[in-house]
Amino acid sequence: MTLRVIATGGTFDKHYDEIAGKLTFGAGHLAGAIKRARLTLPVVLEELPFLDSLEMQDADRERIRDCCLASIETAIVIIHGTDTMRETAAVLGSAGIPKTIVLTGAMIPYEIANSDALFNFGFACAMAQVLPHGVYVAMNGQYFDWSNVQKNRIAGVFETS
Amino acid sequence: MTLRVIATGGTFDKHYDEIAGKLTFGAGHLAGAIKRARLTLPVVLEELPFLDSLEMQDADRERIRDCCLASIETAIVIIHGTDTMRETAAVLGSAGIPKTIVLTGAMIPYEIANSDALFNFGFACAMAQVLPHGVYVAMNGQYFDWSNVQKNRIAGVFETS
Amino acid sequence: MTLRVIATGGTFDKHYDEIAGKLTFGAGHLAGAIKRARLTLPVVLEELPFLDSLEMQDADRERIRDCCLASIETAIVIIHGTDTMRETAAVLGSAGIPKTIVLTGAMIPYEIANSDALFNFGFACAMAQVLPHGVYVAMNGQYFDWSNVQKNRIAGVFETS
């Protein structure tokens, strides 16, 4: 089995730009996270344009869908912003792709102290290998079917909808 | 579903004692890692005596087995040293416990830069929820049946035996 | 000798609020940094309202000046945003306070990977003990008199003006 990891930006990959003095996107943390995880599982990393998920448009979600359709790997992890993870999951779920697609992200950026990013990435890499074909959101140590998930923005956690 | 996490020490939980000037065990990192992971999945943490797995005796493995037998949760993650993870997995596997038991650990301690501990913990928390009953070793982004795994000490990775 | 540390916010103390999804101010990092530094030097920590230095008004600088005037310690480190560090230094310098006052900060927040905050804090704690009375900006491993310093915003470094 080979795993495809598709990075689309989101909080997971936010980077502090010290000249601008704000969080933005940089070179991306997934390549580093994959190395750090000491994977012997073969992994293909695909980086799409990094976006804050609040700024994702229909065309961006369609690009992610097309990547999943084109993937020769049937186990796919998508790193995505949490705010519209559900919306992208719905686009992918409606497409009926015969693969296991797991969306995850982070509440705290990978490079910031106390980040959940690496845990979530490990969790999603496992789920993508063993869940039946379908589209899932994996956050907070749980997985949700794309058709029954929402982000509780007050508590900052995912739950069934 | 509730997850039981059993901490037994190993590299994952090694702590630098600045007075002694060496790596030893301290208060344990799992409670912190669970909080950091922002779990909404209910988790019970059970801490056994922290041991370097090279120092584990038969009685120590039997204690771990007894904890698994006594657990009312059927999804169990065991944090364990890598050097004898296979031996403990064999003791658990031979016991035929009708639960999903996933052993994981770390090559680099949780508190040291570039540690794989949090990834492995996330990976194991997923596997314990979805794999069929059995005993597994989960490292390097892969899972192995207890009866077919070994640590390659030269490369520092797990592989089928 | 006792050192007074006055925290006023700035990049050094920025904290990622995972619910709001942005950098803001939290409980402050100086108490933790002081403990981490293993100081035996007596230190008094004084926390003023945390501000982004671009939002500092005259009244805020006057409050900092009044704190320096009231301090019974003659060695003072001020943690301050970099963007208007020079302006606050000028207010303090013009006041002719007979103490050694060292302003420092960070280009990358304390809690973000690769931060210069702890280095700068150590550097300033030394300078405050040994420089003659006066007001200084200490950044980039150098110290500058308050009357001859500016931030080069393109390069993100301090230099003589």
Added chain:
Amino acid sequence: MTLRVIATGGTFDKHYDEIAGKLTFGAGHLAGAIKRARLTLPVVLEELPFLDSLEMQDADRERIRDCCLASIETAIVIIHGTDTMRETAAVLGSAGIPKTIVLTGAMIPYEIANSDALFNFGFACAMAQVLPHGVYVAMNGQYFDWSNVQKNRIAGVFETS
């Protein structure tokens, strides 16, 4: 002014070797720490053989002394193990070198969570620029003359002797 940084090993530079499963020495952290500190101060980094200071012999201290004698920079920071920092300081102090030499180190390795290394490095980089010629130990936010310092091994701090 240019600063010379001489790295000799010690706890500051300890690195976890995940294959051997123990703390040893690797490529060294000073080059990274210098970059992270965003120094505009010119710095020359000189790396001597990395040693645990308990294993330093007379010849090792003489090599450090010779480096200080040969240095064209008059501001020198030496990164050194804490256990025999006093002994090396005494060798340097007795040599009457007309430069400012500041020895520092760390109680917790640079790459381990909660390390004091970066603070101490910043502190020493300041002291080396402003103290009169002489040999000093800089730890715990204080500086000590080489002739009046000892490590309190129970408390893990430096104090006057």
